[in-house]
Amino acid sequence: MSQDTLERARTGDEQAFRELVEPHRHELRLHCYRILGSLADAEDMLQETLLAAWRGLDGFAGRASLRAWLYRIATNRCLNALRDAGRRPPPPPSPPFDPPEPTRRGDVTWLQPYPDALLDQIVDSTPGPEARYESREAVELAFIAGLQHLPPRQAATLVLRDVLGYPADEVAAMLGTSTTAVKGALQRARAQLRQHRAAPEDxxxxxxxxxxxxxxxxxxxxxxxxxxxxxxxxxxxxxxxxxxxxxxxxxxxxxxxxxxxxxxxxxxxxxxxxxxxxxxxxxxxxxxxxxxxxxxxxxxxxxxxxxxxxxxxxxxxxxxxxxxxxxxxxxxx
Known part of the structure; x- marks a missing residue:
């Protein structure tokens, strides 16, 4: 990111803004998908994130990287969406036949698949040094479904720390909380995720x-x-x-x-x-x-x-x- 491009974007140059955010567009959509479990919702949150970034670019002080700033916006937009009382899981479909009694009835019914073709468009999928998961391992269905069982802030903390590899202090700044709170949320999220996710070697x-x-x-x-x-x-x-x-x-x-x-x-x-x-x-x-x-x-x-x-x-x-x-x-x- 050049300072000249940033300054032009701040003056309202839409092309300069696109140059700033385009390298991050696909990874931000994937980030929203991991937290929300829905491709359609992730598309909506991506658009909301870019709009908020465009409107709030003057507030970007440069203390963190532009990428981290965008992740902060995207994460909080997703958390707001999950808190929104208007967000409801889709109604279960009415089957055209009488299905047999299931083994169980799942509660993550809003889950949607994510095209591999979109993964291939991510410019740099290398996680940070503190990440615990490989980039593609962290988009498998079992992993995404497991995240949906976590409280939203725990899920966001785990994705930011263990998938993207951001340090605890940066995650705390993104979420507006303390480093101690991040460490506690991450510990609880890891324990709960293990209960809902198949072993990677399986x-x-x-x-x-x-x-x-x-x-x-x-x-x-x-x-x-x-x-x-x-x-x-x-x-x-x-x-x-x-x-x-x-x-x-x-x-x-x-x-x-x-x-x-x-x-x-x-x-x-x-x-x-x-x-x-x-x-x-x-x-x-x-x-x-x-x-x-x-x-x-x-x-x-x-x-x-x-x-x-x-x-x-x-x-x-x-x-x-x-x-x-x-x-x-x-x-x-």
Whole structure:
């Protein structure tokens, strides 16, 4: 950041302002997503952050870096959004069939997937020296879902400290609190996150041998309506989740029970899957064709979490607008 660019931005030069903030745009959106768990909300908070930065640029004294100043604005905008009484989880969808009784009903129903293509646009994803997580590890679904179980300020503290690697005193300044409070919040957040997140070694890293063949085999079985083929690819303790529906099924028998009822409803309907990636995992845009109609319309996004040579979790995000965020077509013929 040059002083000349900063001064021009302060005088109202929009191009200079864009030069200042553009290198940070994609990482700020990811930061908002980690705290909020929703791509749509993260987009809104990114815009609010940039607008607040534009309006408040005269207040940037330069004691911290511009990047840290932007993170301070983004973090507090997210915390304000979480405190907002008007923010409500989306209503659970009404299934077109009677689903079997789930293993449990989840409470993080607002979770959305994050396109890997957006991760690739981040200019510098190297975390600070005090970070405990690799950048991509900290966007896996299990990690994001775990953050949603934390009180908002604890989640923000953990992300700023353990993901981004900011020192405790800088985090305290961002959150308007003391270093002692930051250390206490971080300790509690770490303990609670461990209860809600799978061990990192249980999840396959991108580029592992099974990352190529396993998704293809799943796609073949799913589009063919081959329930036995799907179940054969799962670990014994696999999970099926379907945000924003709260229904969660664990184990081969429970998942087979769901797909059996689903298969009876499916009948002559056909599914088409288009490969993509979300939260560092293999994923598919899901499209449904009604009998007698040529075009398949969006039916959500499927994300697979591999473990060893099997699938440990199938997360079927049911939002019909999700494929659009992944650059996928509106219909498939």
């Amino acid at each position: 999840v396959a890293r991108p580029g592992s041998p099974q990352d190529g063949d396993l998704p293809r085999r799943f796609a073949d079985a799913f589009t063919d309506g081959d329930i036995e083929g799907i179940i054969a690819l799962l670990t014994d303790d696999a999970w099926l989740n379907m945000p924003p529906a709260p229904h969660e099924y664990q184990g081969r028998a429970a998942i087979a029970g769901f797909f059996t009822v689903f298969g009876a409803w499916r009948g002559r309907r056909r599914f088409r899957l288009i490969a993509t990636r979300a939260n560092t995992h293999p994923a598919f845009g899901c499209y449904l064709t009604e009998p007698g109609r040529p075009a398949a319309h969006p039916a959500g996004l499927l994300v697979l979490t591999p473990r060893d040579d099997r699938i440990h979790a199938i997360t079927w995000f049911l939002g019909t607008d999700l494929p659009r965020h992944f650059g996928l077509p509106a219909t498939v013929t």
